[in-house]
Amino acid sequence: MTAQPIPPITLPPIRNPQQEKEWLQVALQKWLNQEFIPEQVNETIAQRAAQxxxxxxxxxENDLGSxxxxxxTEMQAFDFTESFFSEFAVAxxxxxLILDSLGFDHCCGQG
Incomplete structure (x- = not known):
C-alpha cells in the first residue's frame, strides 16, 4: 500500500471576519487553558493568533497549510517565556480547531 499525500485543505472565502476572529480567539484560549493551566498570557496568545x-x-489566503x-512565522516574534506553548503548538x-469546525478527521485529513 502506497502512502498518498494528504490533499490541501482550502477554506471557504471569509464571510464574517469579526465573527471568525472572535470564534477562533475563544476556541484557542479555551484549548490553551485546558492543555496545561489557565494563564493570563493565553488570552494574549489567542488574540494574536486569531488576528x-x-x-x-x-x-x-484560504489554504489551511499556508x-x-x-x-x-508571525508568532516567532511573540515572547513565549511566560507560556508553556510555542508558535508551533499554537499554529x-x-x-x-479549524479542522474540527469543518468536520475533518485531522488524523487522516478526511471529511
Whole structure:
C-alpha cells in the first residue's frame, strides 16, 4: 500500500471576519487553558493568533497549510517565556480547531 499525500485543505472565502476572529480567539484560549493551566498570557496568545489568521484570510489566503505557516512565522516574534506553548503548538492548535469546525478527521485529513 502506497502512502498518498494528504490533499490541501482550502477554506471557504471569509464571510464574517469579526465573527471568525472572535470564534477562533475563544476556541484557542479555551484549548490553551485546558492543555496545561489557565494563564493570563493565553488570552494574549489567542488574540494574536486569531488576528494573524483573519488578516491572512482577508488578504485572500484560504489554504489551511499556508495559514498555519503564517501563524508560525508571525508568532516567532511573540515572547513565549511566560507560556508553556510555542508558535508551533499554537499554529497546530489553530489547525486542529479549524479542522474540527469543518468536520475533518485531522488524523487522516478526511471529511
Amino acid at each position: 494573524i489568521f483573519v488578516r491572512q484570510r482577508l488578504e485572500g 495559514l498555519v505557516i503564517a501563524i508560525v 497546530n492548535a489553530v489547525s486542529e
